[in-house]
Amino acid sequence: MNKINENPSTLKCNHEQNSSPCFIPAQRVLNLIGKKWSIQIINVLSNGNKVRYNNLRELLQRGWKKNKISDATLSARLIELTEEGILIRDIHPEIPPKVEYSLSEKGEKLSEVLQPLIDWTIKVCHE
């Protein structure tokens, strides 16, 4: 039985199972969350927070006087994280339309497994 053909939606690499662990999905996730502002976005939206674009930009900017986030960068990150299934973009049919961003179930789990790494780097940075 070929597990990959049974469930093509989970096909994420062409790795031969049983040979060694497959790091391709980890690498792809790390590559995305290693980009500027990704982990800050995930942090702001963690624990079920639903945030609109302008509010998100304001929250990200707190504590950073010199390091302004541009609309181009923030929009690019939101699109990439949504495409990877980490964020959910909720459009409420109002006039003007109300758009809210939140973490998907996958995003909440990612936020959880990322925490030890973030805690360690924050400790190393400020100790």
Place this chain on the structure above:
Amino acid sequence: MNKINENPSTLKCNHEQNSSPCFIPAQRVLNLIGKKWSIQIINVLSNGNKVRYNNLRELLQRGWKKNKISDATLSARLIELTEEGILIRDIHPEIPPKVEYSLSEKGEKLSEVLQPLIDWTIKVCHE
């Protein structure tokens, strides 16, 4: 007292403390380990393993028929990870010189805090 001036070697960001957590070091580490083969290199060298270049390339290649690692990529990754203080490059004064790579204390700690993320992505990939 300014902690940053007291210990310039730990200066890694210009973040205002007490405002919000600083994610810059995490982002820099994630950016580096999100590059091709970084986490595989860290995995092979974890738990005190000391490995020579050719042996490392061979170990990385196991289980991947189509995904060959090039010398240019492997060399670039080894240089970047060494510069970031994650790897140690030991040169033994022999003829010909014997060079061994291993994880630094920082690298071992990184490998440890990365594990929950890697375990989760492997699970998501193959379940």
